[in-house]
Amino acid sequence: MDNLNYISSEFFISLSIMFLLILGVFKKNSSNLIQNLSIGILLVTGILIINNPIEENITLFGGSYVIDSLSSFMKILTILGGAFVLSISTKYLKIFKIFLIEYPILVLCSILGMMVMISSNDLMVFYVGLELQSLSLYVLASFNRDQLKSSESGVKYFVLSALSSGLLLYGCSLVYGFSGSTNFNIIGDAMNSTHYGLTFGIVFILVGLAFKIAAVPFHMWAPDVYEGSPTSVTLFFAIVPKVAALTVFIRFLYVPFLNMIDQWQPIIIFLSIASMIFGAVAAIGQNNLKRLVAYSSIGHIGYALAGLSVGTNEGIQSSIVYISIYIVMNLGLFSCLFMMKRNDQYFETIDDLSGLSKNHPILSLSLLVILFSLAGIPPLAGFFAKFYVFKSVIEQSMYFLAIVGLLSTVIAAFYYLRIIKVIYFDEEREKYDTDHSVWLKISLTFSTLLILLYFIFPSKLVEIVSRINII
Amino acid sequence: MDFPILSSLILLPTIGALFLLFSKDKNSNTGKYVALFTSFVNFLISIYLWYLFDPSTASFQFIEDREWLKGFVNYKVGIDGISILFIILTTLITPLCIISVNNTVKIRLRDFLIAILVMESLMIGVFCSLDLVVFYLFFEAGLIPMFLIIGIWGGARRVYSAFKFFLYTLLGSVLMLIAIISIYWIAGTTDIVQLYEMGIDTKYQNLLWLAFFSSFAVKTPMWPVHTWLPDAHVEAPTAGSVLLAAILLKMAGYGFIRFSLGLFPVASELFTPLVYSLSLIAIIYASLVALMQDDMKKLIAYSSVAHMGFVTLGIFTITQQGIEGSIIQMISHGLVSAALFLCVGVVYDRMHSRLIKTYGGLVSVMPKYSILFMLFTLAALGLPGTSGFIGEFLILMGAFKDNFLVAVIASFGVIFGAAYMLWLYRRVVFGNLINKDLLKIPDLDNSEKFILWSLAIPVLFFGFYPEPLINTIEISVKNLIEMYNFNLNINTMKIEK
Numbered sequence: 001m002d003n004l005n006y007i008s009s010e011f012f013i014s015l016s017i018m019f020l021l022i023l024g025v026f027k028k029n030s031s032n033l034i035q036n037l038s039i040g041i042l043l044v045t046g047i048l049i050i051n052n053p054i055e056e057n058i059t060l061f062g063g064s065y066v067i068d069s070l071s072s073f074m075k076i077l078t079i080l081g082g083a084f085v086l087s088i089s090t091k092y093l094k095i096f097k098i099f100l101i102e103y104p105i106l107v108l109c110s111i112l113g114m115m116v117m118i119s120s121n122d123l124m125v126f127y128v129g130l131e132l133q134s135l136s137l138y139v140l141a142s143f144n145r146d147q148l149k150s151s152e153s154g155v156k157y158f159v160l161s162a163l164s165s166g167l168l169l170y171g172c173s174l175v176y177g178f179s180g181s182t183n184f185n186i187i188g189d190a191m192n193s194t195h196y197g198l199t200f201g202i203v204f205i206l207v208g209l210a211f212k213i214a215a216v217p218f219h220m221w222a223p224d225v226y227e228g229s230p231t232s233v234t235l236f237f238a239i240v241p242k243v244a245a246l247t248v249f250i251r252f253l254y255v256p257f258l259n260m261i262d263q264w265q266p267i268i269i270f271l272s273i274a275s276m277i278f279g280a281v282a283a284i285g286q287n288n289l290k291r292l293v294a295y296s297s298i299g300h301i302g303y304a305l306a307g308l309s310v311g312t313n314e315g316i317q318s319s320i321v322y323i324s325i326y327i328v329m330n331l332g333l334f335s336c337l338f339m340m341k342r343n344d345q346y347f348e349t350i351d352d353l354s355g356l357s358k359n360h361p362i363l364s365l366s367l368l369v370i371l372f373s374l375a376g377i378p379p380l381a382g383f384f385a386k387f388y389v390f391k392s393v394i395e396q397s398m399y400f401l402a403i404v405g406l407l408s409t410v411i412a413a414f415y416y417l418r419i420i421k422v423i424y425f426d427e428e429r430e431k432y433d434t435d436h437s438v439w440l441k442i443s444l445t446f447s448t449l450l451i452l453l454y455f456i457f458p459s460k461l462v463e464i465v466s467r468i469n470i471i
Numbered sequence: 472m473d474f475p476i477l478s479s480l481i482l483l484p485t486i487g488a489l490f491l492l493f494s495k496d497k498n499s500n501t502g503k504y505v506a507l508f509t510s511f512v513n514f515l516i517s518i519y520l521w522y523l524f525d526p527s528t529a530s531f532q533f534i535e536d537r538e539w540l541k542g543f544v545n546y547k548v549g550i551d552g553i554s555i556l557f558i559i560l561t562t563l564i565t566p567l568c569i570i571s572v573n574n575t576v577k578i579r580l581r582d583f584l585i586a587i588l589v590m591e592s593l594m595i596g597v598f599c600s601l602d603l604v605v606f607y608l609f610f611e612a613g614l615i616p617m618f619l620i621i622g623i624w625g626g627a628r629r630v631y632s633a634f635k636f637f638l639y640t641l642l643g644s645v646l647m648l649i650a651i652i653s654i655y656w657i658a659g660t661t662d663i664v665q666l667y668e669m670g671i672d673t674k675y676q677n678l679l680w681l682a683f684f685s686s687f688a689v690k691t692p693m694w695p696v697h698t699w700l701p702d703a704h705v706e707a708p709t710a711g712s713v714l715l716a717a718i719l720l721k722m723a724g725y726g727f728i729r730f731s732l733g734l735f736p737v738a739s740e741l742f743t744p745l746v747y748s749l750s751l752i753a754i755i756y757a758s759l760v761a762l763m764q765d766d767m768k769k770l771i772a773y774s775s776v777a778h779m780g781f782v783t784l785g786i787f788t789i790t791q792q793g794i795e796g797s798i799i800q801m802i803s804h805g806l807v808s809a810a811l812f813l814c815v816g817v818v819y820d821r822m823h824s825r826l827i828k829t830y831g832g833l834v835s836v837m838p839k840y841s842i843l844f845m846l847f848t849l850a851a852l853g854l855p856g857t858s859g860f861i862g863e864f865l866i867l868m869g870a871f872k873d874n875f876l877v878a879v880i881a882s883f884g885v886i887f888g889a890a891y892m893l894w895l896y897r898r899v900v901f902g903n904l905i906n907k908d909l910l911k912i913p914d915l916d917n918s919e920k921f922i923l924w925s926l927a928i929p930v931l932f933f934g935f936y937p938e939p940l941i942n943t944i945e946i947s948v949k950n951l952i953e954m955y956n957f958n959l960n961i962n963t964m965k966i967e968k
Contacts, residue, residue, distance in 0.1 A: 361582075372615055377641075378608040387604075387648075394652045402652075406645035413641055417618070417634060425622045425630055455608070459541040 003060045006067050009048040009075070010115055016041040017108050024101035031099050035090055038104035042083040042111070049075050063183050064122035066251075069467045071119045073320065074247045078118070081240040081327055082111045087439040088338060089232030095344050096230060098144050106143075107236065110136035114244035121255070123172045123182040126248060130168075130212070133241065134161050140236065141229045153228025160221045161211065168208025174201030179256075187256035199263050205252065206267055212245040215305060216274040219298050226294035231346065234290050235334040238297050239327045242304075246323055249308060250316055254470045261311050268309035273404050275302030280411035284418075289337060289348050292415065293330070296374060299412055300326050306405055307389040310396050317465045318388035324461060325373075325385040325454075332370040332447030338440055339363055341433050350419055355428030364423050366448040373451045375416040376409045381454035388462070475535050476520060477548045477599045480558065481592050483513050484565070488588040491581055506569050506584040510591060514562040524555055526943050529950030531601060531664060540604070544661055548599040552947030553798060556940065557598040557718075557725055560805045563929075564717045565591040567809070567922045568710040575709045575816055576624055583624060583710075586616040590714060597722050603651045603661040603730075610686075610722060611644055617711070617719065625706040632699075632706035639699040643689030650682035654734075666734055667954065673737045673962050680738035683730055690723035691783060694753040697776045704772035705825070709816030712768065716775050717809040721801045724782045728794065732786065733951060736958040739787065746787040751880050753780030758887030762894070766825050767815045770895055771808060774851060777884055778804045784881055785866035789955060793869020794948045799940055800862025803850070803930065807859055810847040810926040814840070817919055818899075821912040827895065832904030837914045841900045843923045848896045850930050852889040857934040 004011065020034050020041075027033070049072050057068040086104055093099040109132060116129030138161070142154020172182070178197040179187045191198070207218060214222040226234045253264060279299020286292040304326070307319030339360075340347045357364035373382035386409065393402045454461075487509030491502050525532060534549035550558065568587055576583045593616070596609035614637055622633035655661050657675055671679065689696045700720075704712045732739050754777050761773035778800065785797035817840060818833070819825055834841040850857035853864075863885060870878035904910070915923070933940055 368615075377615060378611045383608075383611075387652075390649070391652050391655070394649065395656050399649070399653075402649050403646070406649060407642075410638060410642045410645060414634070414638060417637060420618075421622060421630055421634070424619060425633075458539065463541065 006052065006058055006060055007065070007119075008052070009045045010112065010119075012048055013041060013045050013108060013112050013115070017105060017112065020101070020105050020108070024105070031101050031103075032090075034101045035086060035099075035104050038108055039083050039086050041108065042079050042086070046076055046079045046083075049079070059121060059185075063185055064125045065119050066121040067119060070247065070250065070320075070470060073465065073468060074118045074243050075115050077324060077327065078111055078114050078240055078243050081243065081331070082107055082236070084331055084443050085232060085236045085240065088335060088437070088443050089235070091437050091440070092230065092232050092338055092346070095341075095346070096144055098230065102139070103143065106136045106140050110140070110236075111240070114241065117244040118247045120248070121184045121251070123175065123184075126252075127165075127169065127172065129244075130248075131165065133244065134165065134212075137161075137237070137241065140233045141225055143233060144230045147228075149228035150230060153225040156228075157221055157225045164208045164211030164218070167204050167211075171201045171204025171206075171208060174198070174204060177201075184251065184255040188258070191256065191259060198260070202257060202260065202264055203267065206264065206271075209245055209249055209252070210271055213242050213249075213301050214294075214298055215271045215301050216278040216298060219275070219278070222298060223291045223294040226297075227288055227291045231290065231334070231337055231348070234293070235330070235337075238293055238334070239330050242297075242301065243323060243327070246304060246308075246319065249305075250319070250470060253308070254316065258311075258471060265309055265311060268305055269398075269401055272302045272305035272309055273401065275299060275305065276405050276408040277302075277411075280408040280415075283412070283415045286415070287349050287351065289350060289353075289419075292350070292419075293333065296412070296415075297326075297330070299408070300374075302408075303386060303389050303405060306393055306401055309401070310392050310398065312392060312396065313469050313471050314395065315392040316470055317462070317468060318392045320465050320468060321388050321461055322385040324465075325381045325451075328447045328450050329370055329374050329382060331443055332366065332451065333374070335440055335444035335447065336363060336367050336370070339432065339436055339444070342430060343433070347432075350422050352429070353419065353422050354426040356423045356432075358428040359431045360434075363444075366444055367423060368420060369448050369452050371416045371420055375413040377413070379455040381451040384454060384458055476516065476523075477533050477550065478535055480513060480516055480520070480562075481548070481596045481599065483516070484509055484588040484591040484595075488585045488592075491585050491588070494581070502581045502584055503569065503572065506588055507566055509588060510562065510566040510569055513591070513595075514559075514566055517559045517562040520550075521555055521559060521943070524550070524552075524943070526552055526946060529946045534601070543655075544602055544604040546605055547601040547662060547664075548596075548605070549601045549664075550599055552944040553728060553951075554598045554725070556798065556802050556943060557721055558595055560721070560802055561591060561594045561598065561718050563925075564713060564805065564809055567813075567925060568713050570918050570922055571710050571713070571813060571816065573918055575820060579623065583620070583708075586620050587710060587714070590616040590620070594714075594718050594722070598725060601663045603654060603663065603666075606663075606726075607644070607648060607651055610726075611641075613719065613722075614640055617715065620711040620714075621703055621707045624708040624711065626708075627706070628702070629706045632702040635699045636703040639689050639696065640686075643686040643696070646682040647686035650679045654679065663729070663733070670958055670961075671734055673965075676735040676738035677741060680731060680735040680742060683726070683735075684742070687723040687726045687731070688749070690726070691720060691779050692723075692776060693749045693780070693783060694756055694776070697753065697757070700776060701769050701772040704775070704812075705766060705768045709812060709819070712812040712816075713809040716771075716812060717805040720775065720779055721805060724779065724786065724797065724801050727783065727786050728797070728951070732789065732794075732955055736955045737962050739789070739955075740959060743787045743789075746783055747874070747877050750780040750784040750787075751877065751884075753777060754784070754881055754884035755887070758884055758891060761891040762887070765827050767827055767895065767899070768812065768825050770827075770891065771811045771815065774888065774891065775804070775808055777888060778808070778851075781863060781866050781881065781884065784877070785862075785869055788866070788869035788873040789952060790869040790872050791945075791948060791952060792865045792872065794952070795941060795944055796862050796865025796867075796869055798944050798948070799858065799933075799937065800866060802940065803858035803862045803933070806926050806930050807847055807850045807857075810843075810923060810930070811851060813919075813922055813926075814844045814847060817915065818912075822908065827898050829906060830899040830909065831902040831906065833900045833909065835904060836909055836912060839915050839920065843915075843927060844900060845896060846927055846930070847923075848892045850934070852892045853885060855934075856931070858930050858937070860934060861937045861940075 113133030120126035144150035283295035373380035531549035539546040600606040757776035764770040785793040
């Protein structure tokens with residue numbers, strides 16, 4: 001029974017999903033209710049996690065499931081992200097007439113999958129969580145099924161993701177074959193000598209994981225899926241799954257394979273550099289904001305990976321700080337996207353932002369803050385995120401990575417500036433609607449203020465994260 | 472001194488900006504009075520600060536030290552003789568900029584004032600920060616308001632210029648960020664006072680120096696990365712050009728003195744020839760280019776490049792005269808170039824042309840303007856009796872002490888400077904009045920007179936009586952040079968062993 005106590009949050013969320021499904025079947029027109037209930041469920045789950053104070057690492061179910069400070073922090077991040085996505089997307093879904101009970105339930109399912117991924121300490125458990133997450137995401141991507149682009153993005157994501165899952169499974173089987181176990185700790189203990197087979201296994205698993213977080217060169221699906229999916233799903237794609245995948249990255253690299261760091265470090269560095277440069281360069285030509293976000297998120301994942309490649313606790317922590325701030329920034333950016341609505345029609349190209357500052361000064365100011373923060377200009381939160389990453393990178397004298405990373409922020413600054421230019425320097429267009437839901441306003445204000453005022457208490461987040469010690 | 476006077480100097484303009492942000496009316500004069508009041512109070516505080524300042528010690532004063540990034544970086548501010556003058560320059564120029572918006576800024580006045588006030592906060596922050604990370608924060612954050620000032624209220628090619636300004640400066644600065652983080656790992660702190668005491672291991676100094684140099688060279692701007700400056704100046708609105716020329720460029724000169732000399736003496740010694748040659752090229756080349764300009768703002772922009780060439784030259788002579796001269800030259804150039812840009816602004820508001828050939832014979836329609844313009848022209852070319860002379864004279868003295876040839880070449884710059892400034896003045900103010908539209912334009916109005924006179928008085932005063940300036944900086948500069956030579960000697964002794 002003790003074991004069950006520790007996973008009360010997972011239990012609660014799975015039971016709730018079943019309950020919601022039944023409720024959805026028996027009660028007509030219950031979308032609104034279920035949407036609100038789901039948000040409530042997520043919040044309760046969050047409270048359950050916070051209520052479970054962690055003094056030490058707890059491993060459950062024969063060592064295959066682990067509850068530690070990393071898992072709690074990342075779960076809370078996931079849940080908060082999910083709750084915000086649900087709460088701000090209601091209006092969007094209603095306008096597209098896809099406000100169905102399945103939407104919140106699928107989001108909950110994928111969050112459950114992510115929570116399993118985050119806590120997994122075993123290749124099998126990890127894979128189960130990953131698939132639960134991915135299957136829900138396939139459906140979500142094509143949720144607006146009457147629209148060609150949405151269906152296309154769902155299929156595209158499904159095919160490519162299935163391929164990557166295949167690679168990942170192959171890698172898992174190789175690792176199992178050469179180490180004799182699927183448990184992370186046992187693999188770590190068994191690793192006295194390094195076989196080539198193990199290295200191959202690691203490479204395959206890393207490829208699969210890189211797919212999930214859209215790191216270059218496994219990023220091809222991202223722009224199309226981001227653009228095609230309904231915007232609320234794009235927001236979900238952009239922030240939530242990255243957290244889980246990054247956690248698995250951390251656990252997988254640092255628990256069983258820490259002493260093979262020579263083997264995987266160059267791979268992560270390559271992924272990181274390629275993502276940073278590609279994300280910056282490819283975004284320059286984009287005119288669709290959702291596509292642009294896809295490329296920018298590729299770039300940002302590059303920075304998170306840079307922190308991960310270092311091989312120290314500080315590196316891991318900087319990476320976690322980065323992803324947390326990245327989530328807040330993207331939340332703000334998408335809140336602005338949701339606000340670009342006129343007569344029940346959403347606009348999503350850069351040109352549609354033209355002269356926004358004249359009609360909507362507050363919205364433009366928030367966008368200004370968010371975009372400069374994404375570009376990493378001090379004193380905004382995005383700067384501190386990059387600062388911590390490069391601090392840990394330079395500690396290990398990885399100057400090449402640091403220089404490439406910071407130079408690509410200059411390239412990336414160019415396309416963020418281009419958006420700001422359109423907002424502030426160009427001629428104005430028609431006004432957008434201003435009847436936004438309260439949640440949307442809250443999420444925009446919340447994220448903007450957090451980004452803007454982060455510099456006043458920059459240590460708070462770092463203090464929380466510094467409890468996470470994996471090595 | 473328990474009252475955080477420096478932090479209040481930094482914060483006050485931002486509070487004013489917040490106040491404006493939440494005010495309802497967007498174009499009325501109330502906003503202007505709020506901004507003016509805030510910046511004027513700030514000016515008074517800074518004068519009071521100068522009064523409290525004790526010039527007889529070289530150590531930092533009014534230090535505030537607060538925990539910020541836990542166990543890593545402290546928010547630490549403080550001033551010495553070098554920084555206080557720049558703070559006063561900032562607080563003097565900002566209210567004048569705000570007064571000058573009367574005629575120049577037609578749209579979105581409130582937003583403009585907010586940008587200017589935020590800019591003031593950040594610029595003061597740059598000059599007081601005693602921690603490398605805090606310095607970087609202020610230094611970089613200034614890009615945001617300046618980008619908007621150029622981009623929103625600028626001229627025809629404003630977008631191009633704003634991007635060029637932003638990306639050039641950012642590119643230079645990211646290398647400095649890497650250097651700052653490296654210093655943290657090498658020395659264990661980014662606190663400047665502690666770093667001064669400990670010194671930085673000589674084997675790292677060269678690369679670190681180059682990284683800092685890349686940032687400051689872009690900002691100064693030194694040849695060959697000066698090309699953003701003419702563009703930015705030409706396209707920026709008058710108040711933007713004034714801020715840019717008077718204060719933003721000085722951040723780099725200040726950075727050279729505070730960081731390049733203070734932290735990396737061995738590397739500075741090594742790279743002095745590089746700085747000398749780049750400065751000389753800047754002086755001669757920019758002066759020649761300035762001669763060829765037909766746009767008044769561009770001409771003054773190139774003259775800024777030349778004058779900043781003198782500044783970097785003076786700093787790296789590492790003599791008492793050279794560095795003092797550089798600081799005075801920076802202050803003087805801050806006043807004079809601000810005034811010159813305002814002078815151009817005055818005629819631009821009336822004629823909407825910056826081309827020299829539009830004008831000619833202004834003396835008969837705008838006599839008061841002509842007198843003030845002449846005063847600043849003469850100050851720019853360094854006529855004795857103006858503050859420009861003191862700076863250039865001291866720099867050349869320092870240069871002669873250090874290297875005869877360099878000083879001789881630099882002296883040519885003075886002659887060229889006289890040539891382009893006088894020629895500009897002749898073409899704009901004297902000659903026949905050909906353009907009949909000029910007959911209709913009025914002479915200076917009261918606010919313009921006020922702005923120009925408040926710049927003219929210090930230019931003349933410090934030209935005749937530079938004692939207050941020199942007194943303020945003398946001990947700090949002396950201490951800096953002693954520390955520099957001390958560190959250098961330690962290093963040579965190490966090598967001899």
